[in-house]
Amino acid sequence: MDETGLRVGQVAERSGLTVRTLHHYDRLGLVCPSDRTSGGHRLYGPADLERLYIVVGLRELGLSLERVGEVVSGALTVAETLEHQRVALDLQIAALTRARDRVLHAQRADGELDLLELMKEVVMSNTFEQYFDADQIVQLQRRRAEIGEQRIAEVENAWPELMARVDAAIAAGTEPQSEEGRALAGEWAALLEEFHGGDPGLRDSLFRMYEENRSQIETEWSGPSQRQLDFISAAQR
Amino acid sequence: MDETGLRVGQVAERSGLTVRTLHHYDRLGLVCPSDRTSGGHRLYGPADLERLYIVVGLRELGLSLERVGEVVSGALTVAETLEHQRVALDLQIAALTRARDRVLHAQRADGELDLLELMKEVVMSNTFEQYFDADQIVQLQRRRAEIGEQRIAEVENAWPELMARVDAAIAAGTEPQSEEGRALAGEWAALLEEFHGGDPGLRDSLFRMYEENRSQIETEWSGPSQRQLDFISAAQR
DNA sequence: CTTGAAACTGACGTAGCGTCAGGGTCTAGC
DNA sequence: GCTAGACCCTGACGCTACGTCAGTTTCAAG
Structure with a gap:
């Protein structure tokens, strides 16, 4: 008892x-x-x-x-379980973070829900997922977290500014191989490096996506034009 | 037809x-x-x-x-829904991120699952949640994302180093009000500021938590000792 | 008219409990 | 010994957003 x-x-x-x-x-x-x-x-x-x-x-x-x-019960090793769990959590966090980014984007449309914008976002992220696998997306997410939002905003603002200067150089007839041309190419490469962090897998995926969706990226996302790309690649030679 | x-x-x-x-x-x-x-x-x-x-x-x-x-169907306004959704996503992301941090911490115990460590983590985060509400936790999470992991690691490494210098100053009989004492207090405040970002609500919650769990934090988390705190607060006067 | 592909409508399964519903059990006070 | 009130028991259905059969019917081509 x-x-x-x-x-x-x-x-x-x-x-x-x-x-x-x-x-x-x-x-x-x-x-x-x-x-x-x-x-x-x-x-x-x-x-x-x-x-x-x-x-x-x-x-x-x-x-x-x-x-x-x-x-x-001892049927699973602890170390392996933890590693799997870390990856699983990374994936979930990445998915939720993307959803949050989309919400923020939709909120910027101020009051009225901009469905066209939303669809563009969705199509974009679907396109994105065709070229980057889950591991790479997690990797990108990790890089963003490491770098911090301030730096990301700086880089995003730096792009149009740099593209404008490249356009000005082209209009002024600057030679790509000149010192000025190579300086611009250097800045260009540095900004790209902020994105892929020097990882060749990420860089290649990014380039493939660019190649295959060039016109869409140029018109809908105000990405670089063919002329700008030509100038930069000529300067890098 | x-x-x-x-x-x-x-x-x-x-x-x-x-x-x-x-x-x-x-x-x-x-x-x-x-x-x-x-x-x-x-x-x-x-x-x-x-x-x-x-x-x-x-x-x-x-x-x-x-x-x-x-x-x-128009039963909900878009703007309100988006705002709710943003908050909900923030909370979910914060929860998953904490789980991920705990997994990383457990992984550092290298192979063997350190249950005591895990329990300490859990107790810690439960304690944490007693003093910070959901909004504040989201706020902290946002700050961490803005600052970036590198800076966070720097700050975490800076604490023990600063605490060592304060100890040295105390041992050397330095007056808190001296120039050296006030400089140390300034660094101390700056590191704290990195955490709460100047938000008085966060700062007060943190201080309350410190006050009420002083001994535990000191012994189990190698937090600052009473002597150190006395020196700093004397220097700040 | 036959045949294979595609579509139809239930109906059960999932994860981790919340939430009744319709009972027994425990214990203090009379 | 008895009862009230608090606590506990075991089912069993509910929730999200579909996946996955199962058994039947329709479509379109040959």
Whole structure:
């Protein structure tokens, strides 16, 4: 008759979970109280609580209950699970961040929902996903986080300004191979580098996307024109 | 018998959705094809497609199907919906980012899952959430994104270094009010400012948390000692 | 008229519990 | 011993946004 131990309600209060949740974990076999009263009420002992806290801790990492079960039972190695989870979280964060960016963009349309803008955004990001795989998108997201929003805004503002100066140089008849031309090409390359961070995979994907969607990017996204690209590539030779 | 229009399969192919999804939207009343063949097959006209693309666009913003329905029916204002959605996405991103940080922290325990570390993390973030509300957590997250990870790492490394110099000053018998003492206090305030960004609400919450968990923070998180705090506050007077 | 592809309408499954519904159990006070 | 009130029990359905059969019917070409 050693009916010591906490009842569900008390465990719920201490752990911040609900009684229903504890029932759920019990049924799934995650945390089963090792004792019951004669009337069938659950009694949680110290070992049960320890297991419960392990489960809670793993859940805070965002693992599903199924994974948690596999980890506590030893069916999954911890290191591998953590690595998978990190990647999964990166992907989710990237997806949500893109949604947030789209919302911000739509909000700029001030009151009226600009469906055309929204569709352009959507088409754009779909195009984007054709050329960059999940890992690359996560990689880009990481770079953005490392660099910080201020620097990103600076770079985005720098592009039209640089493109204007390139246009001016072309109009003035500047030789691409001249010192001025090569300086412009250097700036151009530096801005590109801010995007792909020197990763050849990212750079190639970006270039392929550019090649295959040139006219659309030029007209709808005010990207660089063919003349500008020609000038820059001539200067880089 | 003007049975023109696209069938579900064709619409699915063009929109990137599945046939099942189109059935689902039809049943929910979101996008109901305005025509059917005599045999009952769905026929989507141009107006239906337009409505479908609006729905798809709104879904890409992360809105639930219910919200999408309310927006397209005009029951919800667009501006308000977008603002709510932005906040909701911020909260989700913040939650996932915290989970990711915890995973990274657990991974540093190298192979062996350090449950004690994990529990400390969890307890810490629970403590944190007692003192900062959802808006403030989002605000902090935004600040971190703006500043960039490099700067954050710099600041985190700067703390122990500064604390060491303060200790040295105390050991050398430096007066808090001396020029050297006030310089240290200035650096101290600048590092704090990096955290709260000058927001008085954030600063007060942080101070309250510090006050009420002083011993724990000092021992488990190698935070500043009482002696150091006394020196700094004396120097600031 | 046949045949293969495509479409139709249910209906169940998913993750992690919330939320009744319709009971028993525990315990303090009388 | 009895009862009231608080607590606990075990089902069972609900929610999101579809995926995935299953069994039947329609379409379009030969």
